[in-house]
Amino acid sequence: MSDGNIDLKAEARARAYSMPLEDINPTDIELWRTETMWPYFERLRNEDPVHLHPAEHHEDGAFWSVTKYNDIMAVDTNHEAFSSEPAITIFDPKEDFTLPMFIAMDPPKHDVQRKTVSPIVSPHNLQILEPLIRERIQNTLDNLPINEPFDWVDRVSIELTTQMLATLFDFPWEDRRKLTRWSDVATAGPESGLFSSEDPEIVEAEQKMELFECVDYFSRLWAERVAQPPKGDLISMLAHGEATKDMDRMEYLGNLILLIVGGNDTTRNSMTGSVLALNQNPDQYAKLREHPELVPSMVSETIRWQTPLAHMRRTATRDVELGGKTIKKGDKVIMWYASGNRDEEVIENPNDYIIDRERPRQHLSFGFGIHRCVGNRLAELQLKILWEEILVRFPTIKVVEEPKRVPSAFVKGYESMTVIIPSKN
Template sequence: MSLATIDVYDPDRYQAGIPHQDFRVLRAQAPVFRHPDHQQPDGFWAVTRHADVVRVSRTPEVFSSSRCTAILAEMPEEERAQQRLMMLNMDPPEHNQLRSLVNRGFTPKMISRMREHLQDACETIVTEALAAGSGDFVELCAADLPLIVIAELMGVPVEDRYKLFDWSNRLAAATDLRLDKDGDPAIAAMEAYQYANDLGASKRACPADDIISRLIVPDEHGGELSELEFDLFFLLLMFAGNETTRNAIAGGMQAMIDHPEQWERLRADPDLATTAADEIVRWVSPVNGFRRTATRDVELGGQLIRENDKVVMFYASANFDETVFGDPFTFDIGRSPNPQVGFGGGGPHFCLGRHLAMLEIELMYRTLAARVRRVEPLGPPSRLRSNFVNGVTAMPVRLIPA
């Protein structure tokens, strides 16, 4: 394969799975590659090696999330100005100030308090899946847990959690989160935004023991999220917390089906669920990549990147870097160490909910391994057409109880 035929941007390429062969060629021959882009005459820099992805992640003063946002697609400056109000598209120090407020809801103490409830939710989900016997694994086992978590974190009534599922799915339909103002994803965003606004107003009027109340009341320094900041954070958490965890759980089961010896290994030793969660995130790479923009001329991977050049970090490539992971194309639920970058490569934008997401994946697989003898595919899975989210949209299966 020649570099001239490489295309890791076309969303159609991801419907059959991550284009690993292209990424292999790029890591070996052009780890920082000037990739064509129909929206950018000069293309963009595709960053595919683990070390370079980590470097870009950890130097926000050189590789900005704010200048042109972290979203892959181009957009008018007016739209960028709106996007910059979201934490995902901020640089320090503004990002740090907002994140310090949001962090109050994601402390180890807050997450540990949820463990028993999450375990109960996993038991209920798997019990109902086994009672059904067969169906779509995404709906049977993968979708409900992150919805329950987000609903509890944000104080959303249980009966409303499927609204989050619907809005998240419709947002994911926008390949790289570029929202056409007349398209359904944009309508979904507005519906979710209005819901968040109403929810925030009710919590301000009557605070409760949930993350929302912690976010919208002043902390010991008087800091609090404004109405707009809260609404945007709700949108971000609804999408990121739902899509990534759901796709990790679903993609992890596809990996187990493809590698039955690893499923039997997990059934024999459920304590492997902890390292299995890490390996699932590495293997699935739920978020394919994020964009940065160079703030000055800089050398990266032997290439001179000019100020304002578009740079895209491909986590799905870095997670299979042969110089970092031994036998990267072997699915190994006991892999250790496992410096996967599925939650980002460090730096200020390292995933806020990483520990919570890992706990969800671990507990779901611990429960599945104890209760399910075998998961049999009833047809091929279908995948999201997206260069941003590596997602399984449907996976017909039969569950054989233990």
């Protein structure tokens, strides 16, 4: 990999500490595309950990940045003062395109909808799924080219997560890449390159069109499941669940997007991030090869280090004190999980990637409180099996150029990453 980005990071550090504090804007897409946001978060944590950004920083108005671990935890575990309604991203829902979903709901509706789908990731069900996950990972790895460059994101990370999603939904296998596309489209902005233009109005129109295609496709599957006895897939659970069987089209779409993005982006970006982190820290890669029993710990460290969803939003339901500031009723509060996971007051050497940390599961990547990621154990299981199977096959996986990152301050991920698997001899 090139060292060209070392200069970029040095420049970012100088800029982060020389600009007025009020000018720092962590939603700037370019910071995430170039992975240069870290010094800006460091400065916010040190100088103003509960920071009000002016309205001009974002097209949807002013917002608070919460950047320290314990402050984020205080927000995430207090759903009464910090509501998930009307949205969990900085953007407010459009009046003509509102997508209710249980992650953006408060109790009691949140609780009963979440309970409807949670059996799919119960310990018992994960035990049933494990042999299938292992078999698919083995097949995928066995078909990778040796001594030839290829895109790890496409061939491994996307393929494995999309296969898993297709299984959870009992979705037609031959159309499974539609799930990847819908996941990407649902969270993409004008800078993503996924649409025919960067014009926001065109992007919005195309986004709606594709998401309506998504709900139309899933509505056909819904009709099939309603006509059948209840089964163990997500669509059947929603179609037969007391709390979800009467959802309208937009609420169905909202919950589909939640389940697709939740099951896709987080796992796929951790799968890519693990290869990148081990390449950037060859001593840790050597340690993992020598001690494969560290795989579960390495998985947790990767999920912290990667932080696949950079932030979540809450909205204050009343005036509330946090970090010496008064957050007013109705204010937007952004919990920067990516920053909290690098908080040196809580996590020792947080910028280092250490696969045998004493408490590797101490991170914010899955959230806390009632909205803690419902599929976190499934994500960990997929990553664990992936690395168990990699270690018995390949001496190393080499990242040969800087990955292309997703231009997003919400999904912290990768569009592509070229690797080579050298032959064993």
